[in-house]
Amino acid sequence: MGFDTDHLLPNLVALRRRLHATPELGLHLPQTQATVLEALAGLDLEITTGVGLSSVVAVLRGGRPGPVVLLRGDMDGLPIVEDTGLDYASGNGAMHACGHDLHTAGLVGAVRLLHERRAELPGTVVFMFQPGEEGFAGGRIMLEEGLLDVAGETPVAAYAIHVDSATPRGLYVTRPGPIMAGASGMKLRVLGAGGHAAFPQEGVDPVPVAAEIVLAVQSFVTRRIAVAEPAVISVTRLASNSLAGNVIPSMVEIDLNIRTLSRTTLDFVQAELPALVTALGAAHRCPVEVDVINSYPVTHNDPDETQRVLGWLEELHGTEHLQVLPAPGMASEDFSYVLEKVPGTLVFLGARAGEDHGPSMHSPAAVFDDSVLGEQAATLAELAWRRLAM
Incomplete structure (x- = not known):
């Protein structure tokens, strides 16, 4: 098909930098939502906004009959104080350190490119502007x-492009099957009997019990799960309820973050790990309460759709700009909720600023080359058009 973005790129860069300077967190992004609605104003779209979150959904109906394809871009930032020194850096204590400002601007670009040719468009495109990707399950809420x-019928495919500040600019990276891990968690409360630090024998100190639990958690993956079944369990928070240096606490809280690549492995962890920690607590007269927290599922690229996408990307950008990942990564992504319902593909696009390896995403110093916005928008538009035209 071929989409020219030279006429759009300056406006997309300006939109991205405006979003970058004013990031918002979580599910409620009123300023971001208003900016997106402003960017879409005047176009022939069917627009709806969310009830439980500040989402925007735009439907573009083509002039020719065909199926429905969904394109997604997330909009929320992270609670990070920016340290980039950019002229348009955020100063409000939040930061677009994961590139969601580019995702939003790039999706606006795809809307405009497809809208310009809507008379020829063989079907319908749903544009999903999503809040709450960073741990708030915004995608799941939008599905609900x-x-x-x-659009009146279920999409036949769904696509998203995620920029990456550490990958060379212009390199497209994906793989069929699992590409990112599922994320879940556990909250443990180790219950003791507090007292005076000078007389530990008169209470039940939960601190050494918590220390044993932390060590047991660290060895659980290596000794209970086969090496061929990737899993990562991290202790992310450890805190007691003592507020004084001479008081033995009555409770220690431990938060765990769990990453797996299969439902079978997750089921095993969620069954066996609570049994282990409660048994350790019981051995020391410390009951352990366990809350299991289910979060994002595994991000699974449909094999057939992804083979098509790989072929299209090779045709559009050349083999030298395409990389097939040998294995999935252990980060997570809530586009996984959409991919559970609709066959599709998540693709990463390198947006590294400069030749040297820069700070990774989620770093306060992460910088993205927003000149990729043109090809990002054009590639999204191409994926939608080619799938509709099949």
Whole structure:
């Protein structure tokens, strides 16, 4: 097909930098939502906004009959104080350190490119502007609010492009099958009997018990799970309820973050790890309360859709700009909720600023080369058009 973005790129860069300077967190992004609605104003779109979150869904109906394809961009930032020194850096204590400002601007670009040719468009495109990707399950909430019904029929495919500040600019990276891990967690409360630090024998000190639990958690993966079944369990928070240096606490809280690549492995962890920590606590007269927290599922690229995408990317950008990942990564992504319902593909696009390896995403110093916005928008538009035209 071929989409020219030279006429759009200056406006997309300006939009991205405006978003970058004013990031918002979580599910409620009123300023970001208003900026997106402003960017889409005047176009022939069917637009709906979310009820439980500040989402925007735009439906573009082509002039020719065909199926429905969904394109997604996330909009929320992270609670990070920016340290980039950019002229348009955020100063509000939040930061677009994961590139969601580029995702939003790039999706606006795809809307405009497809809208310019809507008379020829062989079907319908749903554009999903999503809040709450960073741990708030915004994608799941949008599905619950009827995302897949807005066009009148379920999309046949769904695509998203995620920029990466550490990958060379212009390199497209993906793989069929699992590409990112599922994320879940556990909250442990180790219950003792507090007292005076000078007389530990008169209470039940939960601190050494918590220390044993932490060590047991660290060895659980290497000794209970086969090496061929990747899993990562990290202790992310450890705190007691003592507020004084001479008081033995009555409780220690431990938060765990769990990453797995299969439902079978996750089921095993969620069954066996609570049994282990409660048994350790019982051995020391410390009951352990366990809350299991289910978060994002595994991000699974549909094999057939991804083979198509790989072929299209090679044709559009050349083999030298395409990389097939040998294995999935252990980060997570809530586009996984959409990919559970609709076959599709998540693709990473290198947006590294400069030749040297820069700070990774989620770093306060992460910098993205926003000149990729043109090809990002054009590639999203191409993926939608080619899938509709099949």
